Amino acid sequence: MRQIDALKSPRFTQISTFARLPICESLNGVKALFIGIPFDDATTYRPGARFGPSGIRQGSRLLRPYNMYLDVYPFDDLNACDRGDVNVVPGYIDDTMKVIEKDIDEIVKSKIVPFIAGGDHSITLPILRSMAKNYGKVNVIHFDSHFDFWDSYWGKKYTHGTWLRRSVEEGLISNVIQVGIRGPQFTKDDFEEGKKLGVKSFNIREVKYSREKVISTLNSLNGPTYISLDIDVVDPAFAPGTGTPEVGGLTSFETLEMLRELKLEKIVGFDVVEVSPPYDISEITSMLAANIIYEGMSLISFNK
Numbered sequence: 692m693r694q695i696d697a698l699k700s701p702r703f704t705q706i707s708t709f710a711r712l713p714i715c716e717s718l719n720g721v722k723a724l725f726i727g728i729p730f731d732d733a734t735t736y737r738p739g740a741r742f743g744p745s746g747i748r749q750g751s752r753l754l755r756p757y758n759m760y761l762d763v764y765p766f767d768d769l770n771a772c773d774r775g776d777v778n779v780v781p782g783y784i785d786d787t788m789k790v791i792e793k794d795i796d797e798i799v800k801s802k803i804v805p806f807i808a809g810g811d812h813s814i815t816l817p818i819l820r821s822m823a824k825n826y827g828k829v830n831v832i833h834f835d836s837h838f839d840f841w842d843s844y845w846g847k848k849y850t851h852g853t854w855l856r857r858s859v860e861e862g863l864i865s866n867v868i869q870v871g872i873r874g875p876q877f878t879k880d881d882f883e884e885g886k887k888l889g890v891k892s893f894n895i896r897e898v899k900y901s902r903e904k905v906i907s908t909l910n911s912l913n914g915p916t917y918i919s920l921d922i923d924v925v926d927p928a929f930a931p932g933t934g935t936p937e938v939g940g941l942t943s944f945e946t947l948e949m950l951r952e953l954k955l956e957k958i959v960g961f962d963v964v965e966v967s968p969p970y971d972i973s974e975i976t977s978m979l980a981a982n983i984i985y986e987g988m989s990l991i992s993f994n995k
């Protein structure tokens with residue numbers, strides 16, 4: 692029956708919801724949903740991530756209901772829907788963070804797992820505030836080419852490169868594991884800073900050469916876990932549509948494979964940030980981001 696439904700779906704027409712899912716009319720019975728946060732005023736280099744949600748929806752039109760790798764029907768299993776976008780306030784990060792936290796609260800309070808399309812990485816701070824309020828401290832698996840734990844940019848505390856330090860300072864997270872760090876750094880001291888903050892980082896060489904170790908470390912996390920994936924963890928050859936690209940990253944296949952191998956007790960939320968469609972080529976970044984969210988939903992479906 693499901694297959695027939697899939698064939699009937701208007702796959703090649705312009706439907707503006709994620710994976711042609713229904714719009715969330717009510718949250719009753721919903722176990723996971725898609726929501727967009729079109730905010731990019733905390734970006735330090737190339738802008739455009741405010742178009743991430745619409746780009747990812749566009750890139751999601753070919754997603755089909757059955758995931759053969761995990762043997763699940765994520766959309767059906769989770770009764771998934773598209774919640775639309777958070778009503779952010781362009782140019783005003785404090786106001787925007789309040790609106791994000793309020794909207795995510797509503798979802799998390801109902802024990803629904805949000806799959807969030809950014810937006811730049813600053814959006815993760817208010818999301819984690821909501822997670823901590825509802826679950827207590829959460830683990831964070833952070834896929835990124837950048838540390839994101841700097842103290843400030845241009846003297847400002849809230850940017851897309853400082854959200855992780857703010858989350859640690861605010862006591863929102865327990866364990867943080869970073870995957871895919873690379874590129875030229877500001878200073879050698881950053882590595883010590885990370886240790887002081889309690890952040891465990893796997894750089895790209897460790898990920899490429901000691902993959903099993905990285906996966907087993909991720910799978911050793913207990914308790915509620917939040918996954919935050921900056922699309923720039925992927926090599927710009929596979930994901931050029933992003934704000935601060937770093938060469939020499941993961942392939943799209945490696946990224947999807949790592950997600951498929953996660954066996955976590957409880958995933959409470961998942962974001963894919965920094966997708967900037969104006970810098971994309973042939974929708975490859977948006978399609979990858981959509982597939983990453985699909986694998987994330989499949990994981991919840993598989994582990995539930």
Ligand SMILES: [Mn+2]
Pocket residue numbers: 835836837921923924935965
């Ligand atoms: Mn990054």
